[in-house]
Amino acid sequence: MYYSIEQICKRLHKNERQIRYMVNQGRLTPVNPDTYRRDGGYRFSQEEIERVEQMLELPGLSVKEAAQELEITPQYLLQFVSNGELESEVKWIGQKKRRYFQKEEIKRFKKFLNEDRQTNRIGEYGRRVKLISREVRIFEECLYDGNESRVVSLEPLKIMTNRGEIIQLGDIDVESASWPEKPYIRQKGYTEFEIPIPRHPQHPVYKILYKLIEDLGDSNIQIYETSFGDYFVRCRLGSIPATNEEYKLLLKYLSNGEITYENGRVHLESNEITKTITIPKDLWQDIEQISENENESIHQTVTKALRNYLN
Incomplete structure (x- = not known):
């Protein structure tokens, strides 16, 4: 039995653009990469779906998820990692390295940050100076x-x-x-x-x-x-x-x-300007996906994409 994109979207809790992105990145392999147009779309085997499900069962919180939990930026989070104050592990997911944090470690560090904020007002940029x-x-x-x-x-x-x-x-x-x-x-x-x-x-x-x-x-x-x-x-x-x-x-x-x-x-x-635009929801989801995969902020992902397009 083979599964269509619509079926695998429901199975993996992702939208169609995200599934196609995974196919293009080689993270998801259809059984008909050469004939999918003639077949009316990609088809996926049961074994491939199970493999991807295991791959998506991540061994902890991603950099983005951990940063959101701690209410700091990913860059500031990685500074704590490099200073040896926060434990993490790096694993291969597909063909890319990913850094993950155990929930217990994030919970411990969040308590530490909250206590430190109360006494020293430490924030995203460092220790805040009271005026x-x-x-x-x-x-x-x-x-x-x-x-x-x-x-x-x-x-x-x-x-x-x-x-x-x-x-x-x-x-x-x-x-x-x-x-x-x-x-x-x-x-x-x-x-x-x-x-x-x-x-x-x-x-x-x-x-x-x-x-x-x-x-x-x-x-x-x-x-x-x-x-x-x-x-x-x-x-x-x-x-x-x-x-x-x-x-x-x-x-x-x-x-x-x-x-x-x-x-x-x-x-x-300021050397920046703020503009409001309306984009399709699925495009925004793609941006979020790329941002998470690259361990960067939404601002960095969008700016980089625009610069690449203009250059």
Whole structure:
């Protein structure tokens, strides 16, 4: 007995385009590859269906599934794997290598992440820096033993002395208020910077970061400490007053987006645009399938496909 595409779709819980994609990739072999047009479509043997069913019985969660379960990106997930913090196994599925995670391991790591988020606010880009606490602003200047220092952490409260030492304190004698209230910037897009964390409290990086928070508003900027010793700074699109030297400093560490300098202001701009299109449902399912097979995001899959088509 042979099965048609319609029958195998129901058996494998896939649509027709996905089945044809598997045939084209050599993951599913019909009994009539040369005569399928004359036969009115592909036909598949019982043995072939059982083989594919076993192949599809995956030995755990895929990279995409594990990332969704942990609420992080696949790229950030693989960083934990490379650091030895998350166990996985690589197996051959068909002619490709695939990485899988046991559900128990993901459950364990999710608990670890949740606990770490509560205490350290770790996120997709690294450890998130809190911008204000108990009316103390991050990167604020202060005095310690009569010397100029700077607040570099709020949870716990830490300062950097003029000798570059990091000291944890229970309290600090500064007079400051909340950051000035600024409207939430709804324009889509971000400008991003990756800045090495300075080791002196008077470094100009701290001054420009303070200015970004103060002029954009603390709801329009996120700052993270990465595992590589950098500040990852993500800003919504706006502008701040700045000197030409400050503009050059930001330009040096720009990692995504664009910035321009005009009339004493730095303008933060995005290098991406957002467009809404309508595509067939089965085409979207194909995109999801390719994205999962290639262990990449939907954005990466679509961008790569468009670039290949245009080139």
